[in-house]
Amino acid sequence: MALSTRPLRILVAKAGLDGHDRGAKIIARALRDAGFEIIYTGVHQTPEMIAETAMQEDVDAVGLSILSGAHLTLFPAVVEELKRRGAGDVLLFGGGIVPDEDLPPLTAAGVARIFTPGATTQEIVAWVREHVHPRTA
Amino acid sequence: MNKRDWLARYRNDTERTVRFSTVSDMELDPLYTAEDVRPDPDRIGVPGEFPYTRGVYPSMYRGRLWTMRQFAGFGTAEDTNERFRFLLAQGQTGLSTAFDMPTLMGYDADHPRARGEVGREGVAVSSLVDMRALFHGIRLDQVTTSMTVNCSASAVLAMYLAVAEEQGTPWTALGGTIQNDMLKEFIAQKEWICPPEPSLRIVVDMIEFCAREVPRWHAVSISGYHIREAGSTAVQELAFTLADGIAYVEAARQRGLAVDDFAPRLSFFFNLHNDFLEEVAKLRAARRLWASLMRERFGARDPRSLRLRTHAQTAGCSLTAQQPLNNVVRVAVQALAGVLGGVQSLHTNSLDETLALPSEGAAMVALRTQQILAEESGVTNTVDPLGGSWAIEALTDRIEREARAYIEHIDGLGGMVRAIELGYPQREIAEAAYVYQQQIDRGEKTVVGVNRYQVPEERPLELLRVPLEVEERQTERVRRVKRERDGARARAALARVRAAATSGENLMPPVVDAVKALCTVGEIADVYRDVFGVYRDPAWL
Numbered sequence: 001m002a003l004s005t006r007p008l009r010i011l012v013a014k015a016g017l018d019g020h021d022r023g024a025k026i027i028a029r030a031l032r033d034a035g036f037e038i039i040y041t042g043v044h045q046t047p048e049m050i051a052e053t054a055m056q057e058d059v060d061a062v063g064l065s066i067l068s069g070a071h072l073t074l075f076p077a078v079v080e081e082l083k084r085r086g087a088g089d090v091l092l093f094g095g096g097i098v099p100d101e102d103l104p105p106l107t108a109a110g111v112a113r114i115f116t117p118g119a120t121t122q123e124i125v126a127w128v129r130e131h132v133h134p135r136t137a
Numbered sequence: 138m139n140k141r142d143w144l145a146r147y148r149n150d151t152e153r154t155v156r157f158s159t160v161s162d163m164e165l166d167p168l169y170t171a172e173d174v175r176p177d178p179d180r181i182g183v184p185g186e187f188p189y190t191r192g193v194y195p196s197m198y199r200g201r202l203w204t205m206r207q208f209a210g211f212g213t214a215e216d217t218n219e220r221f222r223f224l225l226a227q228g229q230t231g232l233s234t235a236f237d238m239p240t241l242m243g244y245d246a247d248h249p250r251a252r253g254e255v256g257r258e259g260v261a262v263s264s265l266v267d268m269r270a271l272f273h274g275i276r277l278d279q280v281t282t283s284m285t286v287n288c289s290a291s292a293v294l295a296m297y298l299a300v301a302e303e304q305g306t307p308w309t310a311l312g313g314t315i316q317n318d319m320l321k322e323f324i325a326q327k328e329w330i331c332p333p334e335p336s337l338r339i340v341v342d343m344i345e346f347c348a349r350e351v352p353r354w355h356a357v358s359i360s361g362y363h364i365r366e367a368g369s370t371a372v373q374e375l376a377f378t379l380a381d382g383i384a385y386v387e388a389a390r391q392r393g394l395a396v397d398d399f400a401p402r403l404s405f406f407f408n409l410h411n412d413f414l415e416e417v418a419k420l421r422a423a424r425r426l427w428a429s430l431m432r433e434r435f436g437a438r439d440p441r442s443l444r445l446r447t448h449a450q451t452a453g454c455s456l457t458a459q460q461p462l463n464n465v466v467r468v469a470v471q472a473l474a475g476v477l478g479g480v481q482s483l484h485t486n487s488l489d490e491t492l493a494l495p496s497e498g499a500a501m502v503a504l505r506t507q508q509i510l511a512e513e514s515g516v517t518n519t520v521d522p523l524g525g526s527w528a529i530e531a532l533t534d535r536i537e538r539e540a541r542a543y544i545e546h547i548d549g550l551g552g553m554v555r556a557i558e559l560g561y562p563q564r565e566i567a568e569a570a571y572v573y574q575q576q577i578d579r580g581e582k583t584v585v586g587v588n589r590y591q592v593p594e595e596r597p598l599e600l601l602r603v604p605l606e607v608e609e610r611q612t613e614r615v616r617r618v619k620r621e622r623d624g625a626r627a628r629a630a631l632a633r634v635r636a637a638a639t640s641g642e643n644l645m646p647p648v649v650d651a652v653k654a655l656c657t658v659g660e661i662a663d664v665y666r667d668v669f670g671v672y673r674d675p676a677w678l
Contacts, residue, residue, distance in 0.1 A: 017238035017254055019327025022368045022454075025567050026574050028678050042676030043327045044242075046250065068238050069493070069603070073253025099492055099600055117458040117491045118587045120578040 006037075008132050009059040013041040013050045015078060018068035023095060027063060030121035031128060047074060051081035054090055061132040064094035071098050076109040091132055095119065140172045156581070160412035161370035162572070163535070169527035175534060180425065184520045187432075188425040190533065191521040192479040193444040198517035202230075203475075204482040205507045206283055206448065210235030210260035211494045212607045214270035217260040221275060223497060227504055231313075233283040233484060234271070235259035235494075236293070241328045243289040243662025246611040255608040258494070259285075263615040264657045268296035269303070278306040282313040283358070283448065283482075288330040290317040291339055292661040295649040298351065314355035314404055314448070317343055320381040320553055321360050323672075324562045325367040330662050331669035333554050339644060339665075341388045346645035348399045355404040357385060358448065364562075365408035366454045368570020371419045372536055374408060376543030377553075377562045379427055383544070384553040386435055400431060401441035407480070409471040410452040416471070417523055418532035420478030423447070426537050430544075448482040449475040456491045460586035461598055464488040469506050476510055477523050483507055493600040560677045567677070615657060622655040630654040634661060638668040 012028040014021055021043050032038040039057045041050060054062050062082070066074055075094060082090050088110075095115040098106070106114055112131060115124055147167050158164045166173070182188060185195030194200060207229055209220045221232055237259040239251035245263040246255045255261045262268055272282075277300065286293045294315045301311055319336035322329050329336065340357055347356035361378035369377065382403065389399050407423065409416050427445040431437040451471035456464045465488050472485045485503040487495030495503070511517060523529045550556045557563070576582040583589050630651040637647045651661055 017242045017244070017250065017328075018258065019322075020366075021327060022366070022567075022570050025678060026368075026571055029567075029571055030574075032678070038678070040676050040678050042674030044674060068254055069257040070238075070253035072605075077252075097491065097493070100597060118584075120588075121574060122578055 014043040020067040024065035047077035061091040066096040159415040173531040188428040204231040206231040208233040212256040245659030295652040326363040335669035360406040376540040397439040405447035416474035422537035449480040450484040458491040
């Protein structure tokens with residue numbers, strides 16, 4: 001069978017209790033304008049809810065936004081929840097207020113890339129184009 | 138020479154090939170003259186007189202400087218109490234409390250949804266035990282306190298009142314503000330428990346209760362700050378904020394309150410973004426428009442009902458992680474706009490806030506910025522020094538006109554609650570935020586250090602770190618409170634909160650009793666969730 005030509009599906013998710021959704025919405029819209037299929041969770045999602053939506057929507061990647069300082073807890077928790085559902089190969093990237101010294105532990109936990117303040121939408125779209133591939137079922 | 142003739146000459150002169158537009162993308166004329174300002178001196182007026190364009194008081198900062206009120210909160214109540222005392226020792230004149238996300242969303246520290254968030258973005262307050270520690274050694278009749286909390290505001294205010302009582306301070310002697318502006322939560326900040334209608338009911342309960350029992354307290358601070366941070370333009374910030382204010386006044390009147398019995402205690406909170414002229418004009422337009430609306434729509438007669446008194450905060454979203462020392466300059470310019478715009482109270486952001494909560498050193502520079510403006514710059518020597526500037530007055534007129542058009546559109550939708558249910562302000566803001574980001578990404582708007590004048594290597598700052606152990610300590614503390622309190626008394630008190638929630642009687646008296654019985658923020662919010670239902674983000678893009 002020929003390779004599927006469906007657009008890549010990306011879940012943009014807001015984890016935890018913080019309601020700052022300006023960045024998540026801008027990224028969702030920029031990715032959609034760039035041709036990706038975007039599912040946006042809305043705010044206040046638990047790691048379980050995010051992993052569950054990722055499964056149901058059969059996404060190729062999850063983009064997580066956290067501005068509450070809870071990234072060291074919530075990013076790894078999303079990785080764990082995806083793995084528990086056999087979806088450890090879903091690419092996880094994210095953005096938020098993340099100090100430089102927190103980047104290595106997040107990479108070690110399996111987060112492919114974190115975009116910090118000042119990142120442009122073009123930069124993020126280009127990174128997603130390069131790194132997100134269709135998941136092999 | 139009239140403006141048209143002058144413009145002909147201007148066009149023969151050189152002009153840079155950029156758009157001369159504000160942060161909110163309003164294009165400005167090359168020059169403003171007397172021809173651009175409506176020739177009605179009463180629209181500008183004098184300070185302290187309707188329509189208050191030039192300020193709400195006759196003497197403004199010659200009478201009393203603005204309150205320097207730095208927003209602070211992190212870790213446990215003890216950590217924040219220490220920061221409060223530091224700021225007061227440095228000459229700060231009012232307190233302002235930042236709560237952590239679980240407190241703001243009505244979860245105790247021991248709730249699974251609080252995982253990773255306890256004390257991280259503000260101070261963790263689950264019960265009266267925490268509130269006592271937060272204000273330990275601070276006499277509540279000697280300071281005014283602002284508390285930024287909304288959907289769980291009833292419980293938090295109740296705790297503050299209980300602490301005052303324990304200190305022997307009568308409620309009538311308490312001054313301060315609780316943000317308690319739920320409508321802007323649905324529009325912008327997105328911290329909620331129940332849907333808009335019951336949320337509004339709780340706000341009105343608090344307006345009614347404070348008017349009766351805590352007469353110097355501001356029961357709601359109608360906030361544009363978060364609307365702007367979510368990406369709105371200056372006009373949208375002003376329009377949506379005043380439309381929220383209209384909705385509160387209407388709801389309180391429907392409750393049977395007379396407008397002049399509660400409107401004097403409504404206060405406001407605006408953002409101070411980078412565009413100096415636009416921000417000064419926005420604040421002046423805000424005062425004139427509110428005074429007119431209160432008179433036209435609600436027949437307010439007490440001058441205090443007409444005066445838009447406001448706190449302001451420099452724009453967090455304008456700060457950059459790149460070359461963070463530059464943020465000191467941004468904050469100074471923004472704060473100056475606030476002062477020349479006539480605010481009553483001011484928070485200046487710290488230079489490190491795009492990276493973490495403020496360190497003590499960064500918080501001190503921010504406070505010093507206000508002290509330099511107040512005591513060195515000379516701008517407080519005369520009232521409203523920019524009044525009568527043609528550019529400022531023309532911009533004030535324009536912002537007022539455009540904001541009024543938005544408010545009329547919202548009226549047409551059926552008012553702000555209905556507009557929120559339709560997603561109208563939310564979509565307008567998201568659209569403006571996207572346009573602005575594209576302008577930055579394409580380099581059409583400059584952000585120094587980000588899309589121009591970058592440096593390859595940056596020296597890291599010393600940041601405030603909130604240790605993860607805070608969560609364990611706080612979790613254990615709230616569990617101990619629940620274990621050791623008089624369980625029967627707590628259950629009975631919660632049952633009375635539930636009864637009031639169901640019957641429609643004012644929630645505040647039973648909530649005050651409940652916090653005194655050591656019921657927690659989470660338990661009271663659980664009653665709301667149960668009785669009123671839980672609001673879910675419609676997740677509009």
